[in-house]
Amino acid sequence: MMTLTDDQRMLQDSVAPFMAEEGAIRTQLRHWRDIGCKDGFGHGLWKQFAELGLTGVLIPEAQGGAGLGQVEAGIVLEEIGRNLTPSPFLTTSVTAVRALEGSAQAERWFPGILSGDTVAALAIDEGGHHDPSSISLEAKRSGNGFALSGTKQFVVQGASADVILVAARTGGSAGETDGLTLFAVGREANGLRMENVALADSSKAARLAFDNVEVDADAVIGDVDGGWAPLSRALNAGRAGAAFELVGVAAGASEMTFEYLKQRKQFGRLIGEYQALQHRAAHLYGEIEIARAAALKAAQLLDAGDPRAELITSVAKAKAAKTATLAVQEGVQMHGGIGMTDEHDIGLYMKREAVLSELFGGPRFHANRVAGLSGY
Amino acid sequence: MADLEIFRAETRAWLEANCPAEMRTPMRSEKDACWGGRHFEFQSPAQKQWLDVMASRGWTVPDWPKEYGGGGLAAAEAKILKEEMTALGCRSPLTSFGISMLGPALLKYGSEEQKKKYLTEIARGEIRWCQGYSEPGAGSDLAGLQTKAEDKGDHYLVNGQKVWTSYADQADWIFCLVRTSGESKHGGISFLLFDMESPGVSTKPILLISGNSPFCETFFDDVKVPKDQLVGEENKGWDVAKYLLGHEREMISGMGLGGEKQALGATVGEVDPLLRAEIAAFDVDALAFAAMSERFIDQLKAGEAHPAMPSMMKYAGTELNKRRHELIMAAGGSDTLEWDSEGSKGGKAARDWLRTKANSIEGGTSEIQLGIVAKHILRLPGA
Numbered sequence: 001m002m003t004l005t006d007d008q009r010m011l012q013d014s015v016a017p018f019m020a021e022e023g024a025i026r027t028q029l030r031h032w033r034d035i036g037c038k039d040g041f042g043h044g045l046w047k048q049f050a051e052l053g054l055t056g057v058l059i060p061e062a063q064g065g066a067g068l069g070q071v072e073a074g075i076v077l078e079e080i081g082r083n084l085t086p087s088p089f090l091t092t093s094v095t096a097v098r099a100l101e102g103s104a105q106a107e108r109w110f111p112g113i114l115s116g117d118t119v120a121a122l123a124i125d126e127g128g129h130h131d132p133s134s135i136s137l138e139a140k141r142s143g144n145g146f147a148l149s150g151t152k153q154f155v156v157q158g159a160s161a162d163v164i165l166v167a168a169r170t171g172g173s174a175g176e177t178d179g180l181t182l183f184a185v186g187r188e189a190n191g192l193r194m195e196n197v198a199l200a201d202s203s204k205a206a207r208l209a210f211d212n213v214e215v216d217a218d219a220v221i222g223d224v225d226g227g228w229a230p231l232s233r234a235l236n237a238g239r240a241g242a243a244f245e246l247v248g249v250a251a252g253a254s255e256m257t258f259e260y261l262k263q264r265k266q267f268g269r270l271i272g273e274y275q276a277l278q279h280r281a282a283h284l285y286g287e288i289e290i291a292r293a294a295a296l297k298a299a300q301l302l303d304a305g306d307p308r309a310e311l312i313t314s315v316a317k318a319k320a321a322k323t324a325t326l327a328v329q330e331g332v333q334m335h336g337g338i339g340m341t342d343e344h345d346i347g348l349y350m351k352r353e354a355v356l357s358e359l360f361g362g363p364r365f366h367a368n369r370v371a372g373l374s375g376y
Numbered sequence: 377m378a379d380l381e382i383f384r385a386e387t388r389a390w391l392e393a394n395c396p397a398e399m400r401t402p403m404r405s406e407k408d409a410c411w412g413g414r415h416f417e418f419q420s421p422a423q424k425q426w427l428d429v430m431a432s433r434g435w436t437v438p439d440w441p442k443e444y445g446g447g448g449l450a451a452a453e454a455k456i457l458k459e460e461m462t463a464l465g466c467r468s469p470l471t472s473f474g475i476s477m478l479g480p481a482l483l484k485y486g487s488e489e490q491k492k493k494y495l496t497e498i499a500r501g502e503i504r505w506c507q508g509y510s511e512p513g514a515g516s517d518l519a520g521l522q523t524k525a526e527d528k529g530d531h532y533l534v535n536g537q538k539v540w541t542s543y544a545d546q547a548d549w550i551f552c553l554v555r556t557s558g559e560s561k562h563g564g565i566s567f568l569l570f571d572m573e574s575p576g577v578s579t580k581p582i583l584l585i586s587g588n589s590p591f592c593e594t595f596f597d598d599v600k601v602p603k604d605q606l607v608g609e610e611n612k613g614w615d616v617a618k619y620l621l622g623h624e625r626e627m628i629s630g631m632g633l634g635g636e637k638q639a640l641g642a643t644v645g646e647v648d649p650l651l652r653a654e655i656a657a658f659d660v661d662a663l664a665f666a667a668m669s670e671r672f673i674d675q676l677k678a679g680e681a682h683p684a685m686p687s688m689m690k691y692a693g694t695e696l697n698k699r700r701h702e703l704i705m706a707a708g709g710s711d712t713l714e715w716d717s718e719g720s721k722g723g724k725a726a727r728d729w730l731r732t733k734a735n736s737i738e739g740g741t742s743e744i745q746l747g748i749v750a751k752h753i754l755r756l757p758g759a
Contacts, residue, residue, distance in 0.1 A: 297667035374639035
């Protein structure tokens with residue numbers, strides 16, 4: 001059933017006011033941006049996430065977590081998106097937890113994630129476009145372990161992370177999914193150079209340069225040459241999660257815009273009385289409903305272990321990105337001049353949307369993937 | 377949960393035992409749909425057998441109450457039946473406006489006698505219904521309709537004209553909006569049911585740009601309609617009409633799903649990279665719409681859907697279907713422009729493409745739907 005269960009509704013009813021109050025734009029996003037915070041988010045809020053049990057939403061109950069699924073993570077992420085709340089939730093509690101689950105590394109990192117002390121990052125992209133199968137950062141056998149050489153970029157919260165999950169090539173060649181290995185690399189590793197970059201939305205993503213960075217054999221997550229499995233788990237979770245966050249961004253931007261249509265007067269009338277704007281607003285409303293349904297479907301299929309999950313996750317990521325793009329573009333346009341000012345929040349939605357759309361693959365990457373998975 | 381899994385297993389076994397093999401092949405054209413009715417010519421014995429066996433179980437209308445010919449299934453059970461029918465490739469045993477439009481309105485507004493009589497006939501596929509809504513002067517402004525029904529004591533005398541009456545020339549009965557009072561626009565409309573064989577009813581098919589004639593003009597010249605064929609109260613037909621329109625829009629939104637199980641890109645053969653990209657973008661939208669469609673039905677059954685949601689669905693589904701057929705035409709090139717060749721199956725691609733242009737007009741235009749969403753969901757001023 002594609003309606004929320006009572007438990008899921010209760011989660012939504014508690015997370016929505018929490019995020020609106022504690023994760024508000026003025027006290028979180030603008031605050032950390034304006035003081036030039038190196039993390040781009042507040043550790044105090046991250047601790048509050050932990051106290052509410054949100055950081056371990058996907059961690060199994062046996063390991064101290066809530067043992068919930070992608071739908072519940074999605075409910076949290078929609079509210080994060082709606083309030084533009086900066087936090088390590090998507091990377092740490094969703095992608096990293098999925099990458100680590102079932103591995104020896106999980107026991108090392110899950111307690112810190114649960115308590116809100118640990119931030120984890122995922123290092124995949126090596127160019128301006130997401131293309132995980134073409135990873136070429138090299139991991140050579142060296143002594144008891146491996147030596148990593150190469151570069152990574154768009155490593156969200158990389159400079160704040162205690163552990164970075166690095167996708168590297170131990171075999172095969174670029175374009176192949178075999179021969180990849182996922183490593184857990186500590187932030188203090190010798191030979192790792194890090195540039196902490198602020199993105200357009202004031203979130204932080206690092207550029208990493210690995211120059212013969214030595215890691216032990218036990219840094220491997222899963223199997224050597226078999227990194228595609230944990231990486232895919234992490235990416236599917238991240239893509240479905242980002243789809244929900246994008247739906248939240250779209251919903252937040254559109255609600256702000258629809259409200260403006262009911263307040264702003266020109267030519268002696270509320271601008272929301274003009275059919276030219278009414279029809280665009282109604283179209284946008286429908287697109288957001290559809291994107292939310294796609295995200296929910298993807299999350300349900302992932303939770304059920306259904307083989308269609310891969311396809312629908314790409315559908316959800318592509319649809320949510322396109323919809324959120326429409327929402328922020330219409331949002332700024334319908335606000336007119338005030339929408340171009342830094343003082344107004346609508347522009348912050350536009351910037352966040354751009355980053356989230358690109359994260360884990362943009363809408364064209366995912367449309368292409370939908371075509372490939374559909375056999376054309 | 378376990379009960380539902382038992383129901384699923386039993387349903388699958390029953391369908392496997394009772395659905396004729398021929399009814400588990402894809403429909404080749406609209407002609408393979410079973411519409412039922414007095415004059416319906418079954419395409420094969422299997423088609424009739426499938427209708428009879430499903431009707432006897434109440435599964436032509438699985439979620440209607442048993443006393444009116446339905447299956448009495450709960451929403452979750454009806455969903456499972458639908459899923460199992462899809463999985464086994466079973467055709468719909470009965471396609472009818474009685475099921476998708478009139479039935480839900482009668483369940484809500486009909487008298488006990490009306491429900492017993494009409495719903496049972498609909499469930500068994502005995503009577504084929506058509507819809508008398510639009511008039512030459514009342515299209516988007518439907519409530520401006522002028523077909524008049526005068527009170528003659530024991531009956532109404534109906535005079536006027538309807539247009540875009542789908543399959544009126546093949547229908548047995550009509551559900552019809554008529555004006556019983558001129559004092560108020562919306563408050564002077566009544567909802568009547570009558571036999572298309574009544575003296576004074578005539579129909580004339582309208583030739584469309586597709587070369588086909590699914591719609592008719594329908595004329596009423598002193599048609600006598602017994603008073604017990606009024607649904608709901610006199611002059612309160614607009615409520616019934618709007619409720620029925622919600623179901624019509626829900627039905628039409630299903631066009632957004634297309635008939636195929638596969639993605640569009642997997643069905644059109646080799647195309648150039650630019651078109652492939654457009655088709656991939658379409659498939660993203662189509663698969664997302666399919667998720668929305670499933671969610672919408674679940675929300676409807678759970679009573680969680682906003683009453684104006686069918687308008688959003690109708691708009692999205694029909695615009696999607698028009699785009700699907702534009703892409704099919706682009707993928708086929710000049711092959712799809714052939715109108716009468718054997719290879720083109722009598723111009724199927726072109727005729728289907730042209731037919732879809734009505735999707736965003738019939739049942740209320742896209743612009744009307746957007747206006748309804750703006751007013752009732754977004755609550756924009758003056759909408």
